[in-house]
Amino acid sequence: MAKHPKICAIIPTYNNGSTLAQVIDAVLERMPDVIVVNDGSTDNTENILKQYEGKIEVVDYIKNRGKGYALGRGFDRAEQSGYTHAITIDSDGQHDAGDIPLFLSAAGENPDTLLVGNRNLVQDNMPAKNTFANRFSNFWFTLQTAYRLPDTQSGYRLYPLQKMKRMRPVTSRYEAELEILVRCAWRKIKIRSIPIHVFYAPKNERVTHFRPGIDFARISLLNTVFVFLAVVYGYPSMGIRYLIHKKNG
Numbered sequence: 001m002a003k004h005p006k007i008c009a010i011i012p013t014y015n016n017g018s019t020l021a022q023v024i025d026a027v028l029e030r031m032p033d034v035i036v037v038n039d040g041s042t043d044n045t046e047n048i049l050k051q052y053e054g055k056i057e058v059v060d061y062i063k064n065r066g067k068g069y070a071l072g073r074g075f076d077r078a079e080q081s082g083y084t085h086a087i088t089i090d091s092d093g094q095h096d097a098g099d100i101p102l103f104l105s106a107a108g109e110n111p112d113t114l115l116v117g118n119r120n121l122v123q124d125n126m127p128a129k130n131t132f133a134n135r136f137s138n139f140w141f142t143l144q145t146a147y148r149l150p151d152t153q154s155g156y157r158l159y160p161l162q163k164m165k166r167m168r169p170v171t172s173r174y175e176a177e178l179e180i181l182v183r184c185a186w187r188k189i190k191i192r193s194i195p196i197h198v199f200y201a202p203k204n205e206r207v208t209h210f211r212p213g214i215d216f217a218r219i220s221l222l223n224t225v226f227v228f229l230a231v232v233y234g235y236p237s238m239g240i241r242y243l244i245h246k247k248n249g
Contacts, residue, residue: 005111009031010088019091027089066172066174067177072169102196112163186234188242188245
């Protein structure tokens, strides 16, 4: 792993034209290297991104493919551009770019670690379905990996791309972030939580592309598959990696 991590921010976006510029500006104030993945937006996103020509990198494609696919494309561009790490931040304004220095500092001290933002799940305007979904996800993550995390659904993360060795999500939508987390745990990549701030707009102002029925079903199916894979691959793989690490001192 590089002694001095080269870190970029990846902002996947889909029809968040009302908040995108604000998020990009806030991120650019804290770090100069930004990749925006336009996941087939049909609003004014394209025009907004033109205003940042020469200031950011843009990955653009016509058809909406989902957040998991967008993250994969962002990781590809980051590695092609020589970055060793990537901070992922949502474009809907819920993540506070002021927390970026926390990720940068932690990455400097723990360059091989996947850092996961830990939200305050009892704060005002936190949707009740988010709290339930996160507890549900935390339970299955622990069952599949034997690791405990307080917030497995936070998309505000710092990924150690070099350590992940071109790992890309197989799933294409919201379940992809849980998938990556589980696969990193099986690979014995260290995972650490750091406290972050989060802002949820009032319900009548909130823009979300999460489809409760379909996306929750996809996440449930992924968890079912991962429970099986944990038995036949995940736990044996972690055991072998532990023994190899112990043997090598």
